[in-house]
Amino acid sequence: MLATSSMSAIGKSTNIFWQECQVGKVDREKLLKQKGCVVWITGLSGSGKSTLACTLGRELHSKGKLTYVLDGDNLRHGLNKDLGFSSEDRAENIRRVGEVAKLFSDAGLICIASLISPYRKDRDSCRAIVPDSRFIEVFMNMPLELCEARDAKGLYKLARAGKIKGFTGIDDPYEPPLNCEAKALESEKKKQRREIKKLKLLVAKGQAAVTTDVSNAKEKLETCQKQLNLQEAELATTREEAKLNKIEIKQENGICPSSFSMAGQVVGYLEEKGLLQE
Amino acid sequence: MLATSSMSAIGKSTNIFWQECQVGKVDREKLLKQKGCVVWITGLSGSGKSTLACTLGRELHSKGKLTYVLDGDNLRHGLNKDLGFSSEDRAENIRRVGEVAKLFSDAGLICIASLISPYRKDRDSCRAIVPDSRFIEVFMNMPLELCEARDAKGLYKLARAGKIKGFTGIDDPYEPPLNCEAKALESEKKKQRREIKKLKLLVAKGQAAVTTDVSNAKEKLETCQKQLNLQEAELATTREEAKLNKIEIKQENGICPSSFSMAGQVVGYLEEKGLLQE
Known part of the structure; x- marks a missing residue:
């Protein structure tokens, strides 16, 4: 047997085996001299997602890189033509695009997915299925007024x-x-720290009694410390979150960057992350 | 605008635009020095589909060609994990694999789909959505007894x-x-032609009267001719069908071909069709 398999029960399916092939992702990446990944472009309708997707595809192609654009609208003509715009259908639409993007990145391509994908949890689910942090979220942060005017x-x-x-x-x-x-969150934490420092000082110097009761100040200090701990934890999560690959495209001094400049921002990021080499 | 678009209403979706990008299939094929296509391997469980898929992928990879295997079972862990084995779910399973295979071939890859896909109409629907006859059906024609024994x-x-x-x-x-x-059908048609020839001969020679009534023979001739015409039409369709890319893998003298030999058969076909060059 050239294919190895193992059995499992997944969702509605039972008796499903997983087939492992001899040619893997790394082999394909060597052939292509690039690393498979997903560039997920999210933002309002009219924020320039498709334009960026096209320009990015062209720029990478000119560097000899293989890309494929999954356009949310286009897929609704085929794979997702059974789906409408109810919230369940929208979630399923994004889930399927995420699954297909994952397959493309596994095939070694730089898969550029372009769809509004308005809900954080749907995007995060797509990120979660792509291994090795190969999911780069590009947020087209354009004001609604601009999108609507376009x-x-x-x-x-x-x-x-x-x-x-x-x-x-x-x-x-x-x-x-x-x-x-x-x-x-960082600035909120600083405020808390200043408060704690002040309270500690009061308690230590025993001057708290002058303005208020020391035990009262101690209690306040404890509450403050607890709040700070909670915020520390929250901040750690948010920092972890921020470490994920995220790119923000926005106006500079009220002017939209050109599609070439936007694409350049993403290409630079991919280069920096070593994704444009095997 | 770098992306051009046109509006339409598809299935459940309205207000869906089609985005056209500047880098197209042909550009990707030039980059890859191959033509995007779908090799659809169909057959009973245990007929050797996955083994052929893997060997074929390896053989093509060794020739510097980019392939990707879509395994029916594997996709049920991801894209199709919401589907079971009811007839509707099976049809939807195959439809989605067909749509994804189409995307991969559009991306320029040689997409090897491996799934039982037991119903002709489901396979034909998948063939129908892949443009330019780039859908090659490989039928693993192995006896049930063999598959069951494995x-x-x-x-x-x-x-x-x-x-x-x-x-x-x-x-x-x-x-x-x-x-x-x-x-x-071809042999059936020959039989009809022989009959017509015989009847025409009888009518022409006026000898029909000797054995039976001439008008009776004429009527019979007419019926025969009508049948022949119908069969001609049916044959034309079947011939058209047979012209489609189909490969049959079967035992020779009761012996299964090796996976290398099976893959060779497919590689040879792809080469012949010019799909392994840009």
């Missing part, structure tokens, strides 16, 4: 007129990636 | 014990590809 597909107009329901940014939320939140 | 996964034993229901080859049919049926 409205290349005329969808915002329809959504505002109530002709499309559950449209992201209008009557359905977009949840931005979490990485930016570390900074906010 | 029973590497112990599934036939379970199926015979009634512990697995709807098992292909046991209590669910396998529909072999149609290409072999052209020969049978």
Whole structure:
């Protein structure tokens, strides 16, 4: 036997074996002189996802790299044509794109997925199935006003007129990636530390009695310390989160970067991470 | 805009645009020095599909070609983990593998799909979505007795014990590809032609009256001609069918070909069709 197999029960399926082949991901990566990965572009309709996907594909192709674009809309003509826009269908749409992107990265390609994917948990689920941190999230952080003003597909107009329901940014939320939140927590923590320092000083010097009761101050100190510990833990998680591959594309001084510049930002990141070599 | 788009309504989805990118299939094929296609391996459980898929992948890799194996069982761990073995779920399973295989061939890869896919119409639907006749069906034509005797996964034993229901080859049919049926029709047509020739001869010579009524013979001739026309049409369809890329792997003198020999048969076919060059 050239194929080895092992049996398991998965979801609705029983008696399913896993087939292992002799040619693996690493062999394909050597052939392609690149590393398989997923570049997941997320953002509002009209934020420039498809444009970035195309330009990025072209830039990488010009460097001899093999890419493939999975466009959320395009896939709804084929693999996902049985799905609509209910919240379950949207989640299933993203799940399937994630699974296919995973297969492409396993095949050694730089898979560029471009879809609104508004919910954090759906994107995180896709990230979770791609091994070795080969999931790079690119957040098109463009203001709603800009996207709506562009409205290349005329969808915002329809959504505002109530002709499309559950449209992201209008009557359905977009949840931005979490990485930016570390900074906010960091400053909150500093505030807590200053408070603790002040309280400790008061307790030590016994001067607390002058302004208030020492035991009262001690209690306050304890509460403060507990809060700080909780925040430390939260910050650690958020920092871990921020360590994940995330790129933010945004306006500079109110001006959108060119598609070439956006693609350059991503190409630079991939180069830095060693993904453009075997 | 770098991406061009057009709007349409597909299945459950409305307001879906098609994004066209500047780097296309042909560019990727040039990069890979091969043509994207789907090699669809079909046959009973235990007929050697996975073994052929692996060996074929290895042989093509050794020639510097990029392949990716889509294994029916493996995909049930991911993309298709929400599907069971009801007839609807089986059809949906094959539909999704077909759609993903199409994407891989569009990406320029030689996509090797390996799954029982017992129903002709499901396989034909997959063939229909892959453009430019880039769908090659490989039928593992191995006797049930052989597959059951192998029973590497112990599934036939379970199926015979009634512990697995709807098992292909046991209590669910396998529909072999149609290409072999052209020969049978061809011989039937020859028989009809002989009959017509005989009847025409009788009518022409006016000798029909000797054995039977001439008008009777004429009527018979007409019926025969009609039948022949119908069969001609059917044969044309079947011939068209047979022209499609189909490879049959079978025993020679009761001996199974080696996996190397099976893979060689497919590689030879791909070479002949010009699919192993850009």
